[in-house]
Amino acid sequence: MMTGKIITIKDVAEMAGVSKATVSRVMNNSGYVAAETRRKIENIMETYHYVPSALAVNLSRQETKTVGVVIPEIGNTFYSDILHGITQAADEQDLSLVLFDTQDNLEKEERAFRLLQQQKVRGIILGPSVDYPETPEGRALLAKLREYSVPIVIIDRDFENMPWDAVLYENYQCSYQAALELYKAGNRRLAIITGDMTLKIGRERFEGFRKGAADCGLQLEERDIYYGNFLMKKSYELSMKLLSEEKLPDAVYTCNNMTSLGFMKAVKEKGLQIGKDIAVIGNDRIEMLDILGIPFSCVYRDNYEMGRMALRLLQERVKYPEKARSIHMIPYQVKLKGSEKRKKK
Amino acid sequence: MMTGKIITIKDVAEMAGVSKATVSRVMNNSGYVAAETRRKIENIMETYHYVPSALAVNLSRQETKTVGVVIPEIGNTFYSDILHGITQAADEQDLSLVLFDTQDNLEKEERAFRLLQQQKVRGIILGPSVDYPETPEGRALLAKLREYSVPIVIIDRDFENMPWDAVLYENYQCSYQAALELYKAGNRRLAIITGDMTLKIGRERFEGFRKGAADCGLQLEERDIYYGNFLMKKSYELSMKLLSEEKLPDAVYTCNNMTSLGFMKAVKEKGLQIGKDIAVIGNDRIEMLDILGIPFSCVYRDNYEMGRMALRLLQERVKYPEKARSIHMIPYQVKLKGSEKRKKK
DNA sequence: AGTCATCATGTAATCGGTTACACCTTCTTT
DNA sequence: AAAGAAGGTGTAACCGATTACATGATGACT
Numbered sequence: 001m002m003t004g005k006i007i008t009i010k011d012v013a014e015m016a017g018v019s020k021a022t023v024s025r026v027m028n029n030s031g032y033v034a035a036e037t038r039r040k041i042e043n044i045m046e047t048y049h050y051v052p053s054a055l056a057v058n059l060s061r062q063e064t065k066t067v068g069v070v071i072p073e074i075g076n077t078f079y080s081d082i083l084h085g086i087t088q089a090a091d092e093q094d095l096s097l098v099l100f101d102t103q104d105n106l107e108k109e110e111r112a113f114r115l116l117q118q119q120k121v122r123g124i125i126l127g128p129s130v131d132y133p134e135t136p137e138g139r140a141l142l143a144k145l146r147e148y149s150v151p152i153v154i155i156d157r158d159f160e161n162m163p164w165d166a167v168l169y170e171n172y173q174c175s176y177q178a179a180l181e182l183y184k185a186g187n188r189r190l191a192i193i194t195g196d197m198t199l200k201i202g203r204e205r206f207e208g209f210r211k212g213a214a215d216c217g218l219q220l221e222e223r224d225i226y227y228g229n230f231l232m233k234k235s236y237e238l239s240m241k242l243l244s245e246e247k248l249p250d251a252v253y254t255c256n257n258m259t260s261l262g263f264m265k266a267v268k269e270k271g272l273q274i275g276k277d278i279a280v281i282g283n284d285r286i287e288m289l290d291i292l293g294i295p296f297s298c299v300y301r302d303n304y305e306m307g308r309m310a311l312r313l314l315q316e317r318v319k320y321p322e323k324a325r326s327i328h329m330i331p332y333q334v335k336l337k338g339s340e341k342r343k344k345k
Numbered sequence: 346m347m348t349g350k351i352i353t354i355k356d357v358a359e360m361a362g363v364s365k366a367t368v369s370r371v372m373n374n375s376g377y378v379a380a381e382t383r384r385k386i387e388n389i390m391e392t393y394h395y396v397p398s399a400l401a402v403n404l405s406r407q408e409t410k411t412v413g414v415v416i417p418e419i420g421n422t423f424y425s426d427i428l429h430g431i432t433q434a435a436d437e438q439d440l441s442l443v444l445f446d447t448q449d450n451l452e453k454e455e456r457a458f459r460l461l462q463q464q465k466v467r468g469i470i471l472g473p474s475v476d477y478p479e480t481p482e483g484r485a486l487l488a489k490l491r492e493y494s495v496p497i498v499i500i501d502r503d504f505e506n507m508p509w510d511a512v513l514y515e516n517y518q519c520s521y522q523a524a525l526e527l528y529k530a531g532n533r534r535l536a537i538i539t540g541d542m543t544l545k546i547g548r549e550r551f552e553g554f555r556k557g558a559a560d561c562g563l564q565l566e567e568r569d570i571y572y573g574n575f576l577m578k579k580s581y582e583l584s585m586k587l588l589s590e591e592k593l594p595d596a597v598y599t600c601n602n603m604t605s606l607g608f609m610k611a612v613k614e615k616g617l618q619i620g621k622d623i624a625v626i627g628n629d630r631i632e633m634l635d636i637l638g639i640p641f642s643c644v645y646r647d648n649y650e651m652g653r654m655a656l657r658l659l660q661e662r663v664k665y666p667e668k669a670r671s672i673h674m675i676p677y678q679v680k681l682k683g684s685e686k687r688k689k690k
Numbered sequence: 691a692g693t694c695a696t697c698a699t700g701t702a703a704t705c706g707g708t709t710a711c712a713c714c715t716t717c718t719t720t
Numbered sequence: 721a722a723a724g725a726a727g728g729t730g731t732a733a734c735c736g737a738t739t740a741c742a743t744g745a746t747g748a749c750t
Contacts, residue, residue: 006494008706019730024708031709032727049492054463055409056706059400060735066443074432080425087419087446091453096460098411099444101432108436115441118399147394149351232636261636268638288633291577291606293613353736364700369738376739377697401736404705 007050015048016041027052058120066096067314068116068150071127072104078257078284078303079127082155085307086125093315095122104129106137113145123151123314131159131199151317153310157201158327165313167306167328171201172208174299174332178253178281179212181297185340187250187279191224193238193263195255202230205255205283224249228259235262243270243278250342251279257286260296264289279342285335295337306330352395360393361386372397403465411441412659413461413495416472417449423602423629423648424472427500430652431470438660440467449474451482458490468496468659470652476504476544496662498655502546503672510658512651512673516546517553519644519677523598523626524557526642530685532595532624536569538583538608540600547575550600550628569594573604580607588615588623595687596624602631605641609634624687630680640682651675 013020018037025031026041033041044050058064069086071079083099090097098121100112109129116124132138145152146163154166182190190213195202210220226238235258242252243266254260260282267274274280275295282298289296309328316326358365363382370376371386378386389395403409414431416424428444435442443466445457454474461469477483490497491508499511527535535558540547555565571583580603587597588611599605605627612619619625620640627643634641654673661671 010706020707021709021731022729025729028708032729034728037728051459051462053404053465053706054460055400055404055465056735057463057708058735059398059404059737060706060708062735064400069444074425075429077422077425080419080422084420084446087444088448091446091456096464097444099414099432099442101429101436103433111436114396115399117396118402119441120398120400261633265636265638286633288606288631289637291610292634292637292639293610294637355736365737366701366739367699370699373738377699379698382698398736401705402738404707405736405738407705 007048009050009052012041012044012048012050015044062120064120064122065094066098066119066121067311068098068100068112068119068121068124070100070102070109070112070116070124071155072102072129074101076258077287081303082127082307082310085304085309086311087307088304089308089311093311095311102129106130106135106141110141110144113141113148117148117150121150122318123153125153125155125310125314127155128157128159131157133159134198151314151321153314153317155306155310157199159200163325165317165326165328167309167313167330169301169306170329170332171204172211174283174301175205175208175253175255176212176215177332177334178283178299179209179218180216181334181336181340182251182253182279182281183213183216183218185251185279185336185342187340187342188218189224189249190218190220190251190253191226191242191249192220192253193226193228193235193242193255193259195228195230195259197227199230202255209253228255228262230256230258232258232262232265235259236265237262239263239266240269243267243272248278251281251340254280254282257282257284260284260286260298264294264296274339275341276343279340281340290337295339297334297336297338297340300333300335302330352393354395354397357386357389357393357395360389407465409465409467410439411443411464411466412656413443413445413457413464413466413469415445415447415454415457415461415469416500417447417474419444419446421603422632426648427472427652427655430649430654431656432652433649434653434656438656440656447474451475451480451486455486455489458486458493462493462495466495467663468498470498470500470655470659472500473502473504476502478504479543496659496666498659498662500651500655502544504545508670510662510671510673512654512658512675514646514651515674515677516549517556519628519646520550520553520598520600521557521560522677522679523628523644524554524563525561526679526681526685527596527598527624527626528558528561528563530596530624530681530687532685532687533563534569534594535563535565535596535598536571536587536594537565537598538571538573538580538587538600538604540573540575540604542572544575547600554598573600573607575601575603577603577607577610580604581610582607584608584611585614588612588617593623596626596685599625599627602627602629605629605631605643609639609641619684620686621688624685626685635682640684642679642681642683642685645678645680647675 009020009023013023025033026038074080102108132142152164154164158166158168192209194206213220228234254263285298285300354365354368358368370378371383447453477487497509499509503511503513537554539551558565573579573583599608630643630645
């Protein structure tokens with residue numbers, strides 16, 4: 001609490017009777033320093049609790065050991081899992097993280113970038129709030145981003161013609177596979193609660209699923225397509241509608257974790273039973289359901305790994321600024337727990 | 346991607362044909378600047394995308410607009426909720442956050458502090474991994490922390506004789522109340538799965554619950570006390586043991602969210618039913634259970650608010666460094682959903 | 691006309707480090 | 721014994737901003 005004056009390199013140098021340069025040499029283990037001088041200086045640093053100012057170091061070195069993380073919503077376990085991966089990797093690489101939660105808000109995103117740029121971070125890991133090209137403001141931000149010299153790694157949401165590295169999932173494949181599994185489990189009339197169709201990931205998942213169904217000889221009917229937005233509330237409403245049909249579809253595919261939750265909530269509320277009244281397979285695992293022993297089949301994606309990989313790509317980019325854009329796909333796994341089946345009545 | 350040279354204040358000054366001081370005045374709206382000069386400078390800044398270096402600004406101002414956040418485990422929703430609150434408050438206050446996830450590891454915690462101190466953050470919000478005084482290494486870190494001049498706000502876990510501000514829950518009261526509710530719901534033989542009893546919060550919750558029971562005329566028997574550690578795995582094991590008794594206690598109190606989950610998992614696995622075979626009330630809400638419509642009574646605590654409050658206290662401290670230590674208690678609320686009752690057979 | 695605000699801008703020190711370069715010793719080597 | 725290499729340290733410029741102080745206009749007031 002009541003610390004005295006903060007010690008600088010100059011103070012240490014004076015006390016040791018040497019120049020700042022020598023002290024600097026001791027700290028960085030560079031150049032020649034007599035053993036005794038080194039000891040003396042280290043002693044002084046120790047006793048006076050000297051801590052070099054990162055501000056000064058960074059300014060003179062013209063680089064930092066910080067990475068920016070810009071994500072839409074920490075409250076969503078999807079992102080907190082990714083963040084967890086990033087923190088662990090950052091720890092290993094001796095990097096600090098500056099975090100921004102944009103709440104899917106373009107202005108906040110913009111502010112985050114401005115601040116990060118000012119702070120001269122090494123790079124930025126970005127979970128974009130939107131597919132920028134969709135709106136004028138989005139385009140504007142995108143244009144700005146391009147001006148930045150900071151390396152950027154995009155996670156989860158890719159968009160066309162981007163110059164940046166990215167860590168992504170095989171959205172099309174995931175969903176294709178989901179359709180196949182539902183078919184294999186005996187379901188014939190499939191339904192889908194989509195994500196936000198203005199987003200590429202939303203469209204990909206939809207298309208993948210439809211193609212998967214088609215390749216099984218199933219036609220996805222328009223009435224069985226429920227257009228959602230990746231949020232729980234909407235999914236819940238759509239699910240309530242879906243589950244109120246006089247004749248339910250055999251199975252539903254829910255396009256992300258929030259969509260799945262909305263659906264599960266509706267199922268519960270309707271007093272229906274998964275595996276009896278209707279089958280379901282979701283995109284993304286919901287850990288809590290596993291813990292609670294509630295069977296929920298899903299296309300599992302390793303978000304923790306996505307976070308780790310994002311940082312790795314960033315490091316690569318910093319090391320080789322000129323290398324070609326690299327896109328890393330995180331493999332997915334189908335986890336069948338039984339909810340993909342439905343006992344025929 | 347391919348940005349040219351990065352523009353500095355000197356470049357801007359030269360292009361505008363003025364001195365750095367004038368440019369600085371324009372940026373900070375300080376001192377006098379002729380309207381035309383200002384326009385010219387602003388124009389140049391605009392066209393060349395000038396961004397002042399936060400490194401240089403911070404160094405010369407001798408302060409930053411950053412706050413450090415050091416928490417044990419982002420993967421735990423308890424902390425990600427708090428973090429959410431912190432990010433929102435930080436956004437409003439125009440602060441940046443530097444995040445560290447310590448994984449309950451003292452060394453990582455220490456490293457985090459070292460880095461934050463170097464970065465000259467305004468202050469640190471700390472969710473301590475342990476009650477430091479318990480171990481020698483803990484004491485050592487604590488001693489170090491005291492040397493720091495950085496303001497610190499402790500969240501969730503307080504410990505004796507600390508000089509720092511804190512945002513806490515009324516652990517004793519929460520648990521006392523939980524016992525009362527279980528009694529009121531008709532339960533007579535109570536059990537508890539405790540948290541880590543080496544931690545003050547663990548002991549407080551235990552004592553509060555015991556006292557609550559006692560004040561209802563109930564004696565908490567030794568065999569009904571299950572000593573856990575706040576982690577799911579341990580709680581699950583203990584719960585399995587508990588639920589294997591030939592005669593079950595009427596109700597259980599689980600001391601935190603992870604403990605609750607371990608218990609719920611065991612209940613499910615045993616094929617038992619809450620509200621029929623056994624009653625339960627937990628410390629901390631588990632949002633997922635609400636969503637899924639699984640009744641789970643709890644002592645609800647507003648973690649988001651805890652995060653916001655932590656940042657507020659930090660700001661206060663920065664503003665008035667000499668003011669007395671302030672401890673803010675976040676109110677709790679009992680949320681009864683039915684799981685606290687048990688139909689007598 | 692002289693004095694004094696007010697306006698406008700520049701100079702140079704400063705923040706706390708890093709680092710190229712210069713200089714002086716001392717020890718090897720031939 | 722001279723030359724060169726290696727060890728040890730200091731000087732001063734630099735990173736990119738801020739800011740106290742100085743200086744020179746301009747206009748108003750007495």
